[in-house]
Amino acid sequence: MKPFSTHTGLVLPLDRINVDTDQMVPKQFLKLRTKQGFGRVLFYDWRYLPGEKPNPDFILNQPRYRGASVLLARANFGCGSSREHAPWAVADYGFRVLIAPSYADIFYNNCFKNGILPVTLPEEKIDGLFKRAEEEVGYSLMADLPNQTVSDAHGRTLPFEIDKFRKHVLLEGLDDIGLTLKHETAITAYEQARHPSATMYEPVDAKYSPKQQ
Amino acid sequence: MTPRTMYRKIWDAHVVHEAAGEPSLIYIDRHLVHEGTSPQAFAGLQEAGRKVRRPDLAFAVMDHSVPTKNRHLPILDEDAMGQFSALERNCRESGITLFDMFSHNQGIVHVIGPELGITQPGQTIVCGDSHTSTHGAFGTLAFGIGTSEVEHVLATQCLSQYASKTMHIVVNGKRARGVSAKDIILAIIGKIGIAGGTSRVVEYSGEAIRALSMDGRMTVCNMSIEGGARAGMIAPDDTTFAYMEGRPYVPRGKAFQEAVERWKALATDPGAEFDATVTLEASKISPQVTWGTNPGMVTGVTERVPDPGSFREADDQKAAARALEYMGLKAGTPVVDIPVDRVFIGSCTNSRLNDLRAAARVVAGKHVSKNLKEALVVPGSMSIKANAEAEGLDKIFRDAGFEWRDAGCSMCIAMNPDVLPPGERAASTSNRNFEGRQGKDSRTHLVSPIMAAAAAIAGHFVDIREWNVDATE
Numbered sequence: 001m002k003p004f005s006t007h008t009g010l011v012l013p014l015d016r017i018n019v020d021t022d023q024m025v026p027k028q029f030l031k032l033r034t035k036q037g038f039g040r041v042l043f044y045d046w047r048y049l050p051g052e053k054p055n056p057d058f059i060l061n062q063p064r065y066r067g068a069s070v071l072l073a074r075a076n077f078g079c080g081s082s083r084e085h086a087p088w089a090v091a092d093y094g095f096r097v098l099i100a101p102s103y104a105d106i107f108y109n110n111c112f113k114n115g116i117l118p119v120t121l122p123e124e125k126i127d128g129l130f131k132r133a134e135e136e137v138g139y140s141l142m143a144d145l146p147n148q149t150v151s152d153a154h155g156r157t158l159p160f161e162i163d164k165f166r167k168h169v170l171l172e173g174l175d176d177i178g179l180t181l182k183h184e185t186a187i188t189a190y191e192q193a194r195h196p197s198a199t200m201y202e203p204v205d206a207k208y209s210p211k212q213q
Numbered sequence: 214m215t216p217r218t219m220y221r222k223i224w225d226a227h228v229v230h231e232a233a234g235e236p237s238l239i240y241i242d243r244h245l246v247h248e249g250t251s252p253q254a255f256a257g258l259q260e261a262g263r264k265v266r267r268p269d270l271a272f273a274v275m276d277h278s279v280p281t282k283n284r285h286l287p288i289l290d291e292d293a294m295g296q297f298s299a300l301e302r303n304c305r306e307s308g309i310t311l312f313d314m315f316s317h318n319q320g321i322v323h324v325i326g327p328e329l330g331i332t333q334p335g336q337t338i339v340c341g342d343s344h345t346s347t348h349g350a351f352g353t354l355a356f357g358i359g360t361s362e363v364e365h366v367l368a369t370q371c372l373s374q375y376a377s378k379t380m381h382i383v384v385n386g387k388r389a390r391g392v393s394a395k396d397i398i399l400a401i402i403g404k405i406g407i408a409g410g411t412s413r414v415v416e417y418s419g420e421a422i423r424a425l426s427m428d429g430r431m432t433v434c435n436m437s438i439e440g441g442a443r444a445g446m447i448a449p450d451d452t453t454f455a456y457m458e459g460r461p462y463v464p465r466g467k468a469f470q471e472a473v474e475r476w477k478a479l480a481t482d483p484g485a486e487f488d489a490t491v492t493l494e495a496s497k498i499s500p501q502v503t504w505g506t507n508p509g510m511v512t513g514v515t516e517r518v519p520d521p522g523s524f525r526e527a528d529d530q531k532a533a534a535r536a537l538e539y540m541g542l543k544a545g546t547p548v549v550d551i552p553v554d555r556v557f558i559g560s561c562t563n564s565r566l567n568d569l570r571a572a573a574r575v576v577a578g579k580h581v582s583k584n585l586k587e588a589l590v591v592p593g594s595m596s597i598k599a600n601a602e603a604e605g606l607d608k609i610f611r612d613a614g615f616e617w618r619d620a621g622c623s624m625c626i627a628m629n630p631d632v633l634p635p636g637e638r639a640a641s642t643s644n645r646n647f648e649g650r651q652g653k654d655s656r657t658h659l660v661s662p663i664m665a666a667a668a669a670i671a672g673h674f675v676d677i678r679e680w681n682v683d684a685t686e
Contacts (some may be wrong), residue, residue: 081343
């Protein structure tokens with residue numbers, strides 16, 4: 001995974017609460033079997049008019065936000081479906097930092113698997129950032145993960161909290177599976193203890209045995 | 214010993230490794246896989262040269278993109294076909310049991326897990342699907358994961374997790390005739406909000422929960438995620454054990470009795486503490502209908518579409534105004550005056566035999582409204598379909614003007630040809646009314662199966678309590 005340390009970028013303020021992952025990547029794109037190329041379809045139904053003509057009313061299409069890489073959002077960002085296609089699209093579009101007052105659990109977790117830093121800040125700080133991002137053309141923020149701060153060119157600095165372990169994994173760009181496999185001995189020991197839950201019962205009714213065609 | 218919640222007991226029994234300041238390694242007992250969120254996980258494994266650690270603990274099924282009719286015909290959707298072939302190949306190469314679209318066990322992943330007895334009390338179950346919370350109805354810790362974690366479980370049979378906070382939702386008393394499990398969970402979400410359960414695992418209890426059949430309990434746990442919760446669970450009891458006994462993957466005879474004893478010990482200890490508690494009175498819950506674009510935008514069928522100005526927070530006012538615009542609704546419209554174009558009875562929320570029986574009692578001897586463009590019944594599994602047909606439910610639905618389909622996710626997520634057209638309005642027994650969920654620019658109202666059935670007959674929403682049919686599922 002791509003490590004994350006600091007990132008400075010143009011802020012795009014998406015002023016909607018409860019943005020669900022169905023909006024980030026609508027269902028028709030869940031049939032693709034790669035992790036790449038989802039940036040083009042990010043917020044598809046909001047972003048495009050029929051014929052994939054950019055909808056000028058949607059903020060992503062406004063010239064002043066072109067090239068944005070910091071997404072400022074409202075509460076409960078990423079609710080709904082577990083689809084990791086949502087963070088794939090967010091990252092592929094070019095966003096490396098999210099800033100919101102709260103996130104849905106699965107989406108939040110998925111961000112860390114994809115080198116995206118989801119910053120959580122209190123509502124009133126978020127309100128302030130929305131105001132600045134809307135008033136000042138070119139408003140940029142720098143997210144500094146080692147120091148756990150978000151700051152702008154005017155010297156405003158906001159500290160944020162993040163779990164120590166997740167911070168470490170993101171900073172180093174560690175492979176989660178590799179980390180878990182270091183505990184191979186413990187996993188095997190758990191299985192060998194024949195814990196009843198780690199045992200698969202054979203299907204006893206032949207009628208139900210899976211039929212392959 | 215300190216009294217423990219059921220969640221804590223299951224958690225403690227699955228810790229493989231723990232250390233201060235880092236997430237715990239938790240063993241995963243059952244991994245359910247479908248064609249939608251797994252291809253990239255298998256590809257990742259292959260890239261890294263890793264193998265599936267426990268193919269015997271994983272089960273795969275085709276459900277999200279499968280057609281619900283004419284399965285013998287070639288599938289023209291190349292992307293869907295690609296998913297099916299990938300799943301078939303990945304399962305064959307790794308030794309995972311697959312129920313493909315021609316298996317008589319095929320169905321929605323959260324329907325067939327319990328139905329085949331793969332889901333059992335006390336387990337940890339994951340799936341790359343947020344409605345995995347469904348399995349919590351059996352006293353399991355079950356939750357949805359992303360594709361990276363699907364790959365993680367395939368490779369290690371473990372997940373790296375922090376323990377969640379807990380929330381106790383107690384539903385006291387008896388529900389009125391005509392009030393379904395769906396109404397209970399929609400009323401809960403209406404009360405706590407769609408983020409009310411965020412970072413929590415919910416345990417449901419109380420007389421109204423105990424009185425539910427397993428099908429009803431699955432409906433409640435299924436929508437835990439719509440209240441933001443990581444998982445939802447209900448302590449196993451005699452209703453659970455009676456459901457389990459004799460299912461294909463459940464132990465038999467003495468082994469079953471021993472399992473029941475273990476399962477009985479899972480219930481939350483008296484005096485165990487939850488981080489939050491919410492209480493509802495079942496008798497005050499009326500049939501629910503969503504009016505907006507998330508499941509928390511819900512009201513009783515006798516109410517009116519709310520005025521955005523009636524919300525306290527500015528963000529909620531904006532969201533409500535936007536939702537009404539999307540839904541093509543005017544504030545103040547009585548819910549029963551909202552006409553519907555199509556009706557969908559199905560999804561992992563409401564497609565089980567009891568749901569179909571209840572809906573069939575509503576439509577028996579009647580016919581869908583002439584204004585209706587389509588009425589679909591999509592059973593949750595091929596086994597449910599067969600059982601329903603043995604009871605003659607298919608005939609009741611067909612005579613009433615419904616289409617009777619093969620099992621799959623269908624119009625809940627509209628990845629197959631069952632799509633709600635732009636601007637059309639559906640009464641749907643599914644779980645999400647997000648913008649575009651059932652089709653671009655389509656309008657979804659979430660309701661119970663009997664409310665959907667009644668809306669199909671009337672052509673608009675009705676208070677099913679006035680129809681005086683025994684429609685308890």
